[in-house]
Amino acid sequence: MRSQGVPFILPTLAFLVVLVVYPTIYLYYMIFHSFNPLYEITVRFSGLQNFSTLITDVDAHYSILAMLVLMGVTVPVEIALGTLLAIFFTSPHLRGKVVLRSIMLVPLSIPAIITGLNWKMVFFTYGPLNTFLESVGLQTQPWLSAPFGNPFNTLFVLAVLDIWQWTPFVALAVASGIESVPPFVKEAAEIDGASRTQLIRHIVLPLSKTVIIIVLLLRIIDSLKIFDIIYMLTAGGPGNVTTTLPFYIYKVGFTLTAPKADIGYASLLAVVLLMIATALVLFVLTRALNVKRVIWGE
Numbered sequence: 001m002r003s004q005g006v007p008f009i010l011p012t013l014a015f016l017v018v019l020v021v022y023p024t025i026y027l028y029y030m031i032f033h034s035f036n037p038l039y040e041i042t043v044r045f046s047g048l049q050n051f052s053t054l055i056t057d058v059d060a061h062y063s064i065l066a067m068l069v070l071m072g073v074t075v076p077v078e079i080a081l082g083t084l085l086a087i088f089f090t091s092p093h094l095r096g097k098v099v100l101r102s103i104m105l106v107p108l109s110i111p112a113i114i115t116g117l118n119w120k121m122v123f124f125t126y127g128p129l130n131t132f133l134e135s136v137g138l139q140t141q142p143w144l145s146a147p148f149g150n151p152f153n154t155l156f157v158l159a160v161l162d163i164w165q166w167t168p169f170v171a172l173a174v175a176s177g178i179e180s181v182p183p184f185v186k187e188a189a190e191i192d193g194a195s196r197t198q199l200i201r202h203i204v205l206p207l208s209k210t211v212i213i214i215v216l217l218l219r220i221i222d223s224l225k226i227f228d229i230i231y232m233l234t235a236g237g238p239g240n241v242t243t244t245l246p247f248y249i250y251k252v253g254f255t256l257t258a259p260k261a262d263i264g265y266a267s268l269l270a271v272v273l274l275m276i277a278t279a280l281v282l283f284v285l286t287r288a289l290n291v292k293r294v295i296w297g298e
Helices: 004-031 049-056 058-089 097-104 112-123 127-133 151-179 183-191 196-207 210-223 228-233 247-253 265-290 291-297
Strands: none
Touching: 004 112, 004 151, 004 265, 049 265, 058 097, 058 210, 058 247, 058 265, 097 151, 097 183, 112 151, 112 228, 151 210, 151 228, 183 196, 183 247, 196 210, 228 247, 247 265
């Protein structure tokens, strides 16, 4: 009887094999091979050459650093602002919660390409932001090249955009966690004389910890693979200032415009990205949720 259900899962298994299992195996196969379709016809075995290239590739090192800096700036701010907004949205004295939450969904509902184009117009040299600064007597800035005289500040322009786009997601997710706290727990605390601040700090937020950690993990993973916004706003520039690891993988393996362009090397960089994401997720899980026994068997 049990075997009768096997044919029904075969299409799903085939889908997983074709789109997940095979590409993953081929990815690890390619890290030991080299192939540049501009100069070569077939894939050739290169051994550990890609690993030695990674050790000496300064551009790869910088792209990893830029990715981690962008994540380190955006994720904490999004979690903090999102949690504060969630507390505000769940206030019993707030009116029009449905309308406010609908407005918060706007940044999430806009496609990333459209978001990038809109913000590119805002940050344009003669765009509305610089026009406003000039109207109030402040110095205009080349936001997408070298704001405040330093091209590295462009990273923080990208951070502002990412915070604007994803803080509403954090707020709505944490708000759902806060609202899942049993009402009788809050009522008991209020009877005992707890203030609104004490209620949030010692009861509501601790009971919403699991939701906050899950949102944190989602934002860490997503921030590590930011690509579309960078592609639309800066294309990795000025120079390679905003070239994060995902965008560098794109340049190395797809456009083949990087000095070390090679599909095999891009495969190795993709594995490095996966290892970084896995390490960060395990760190958060072991520190925040105390799941060492589940992962390590301790």
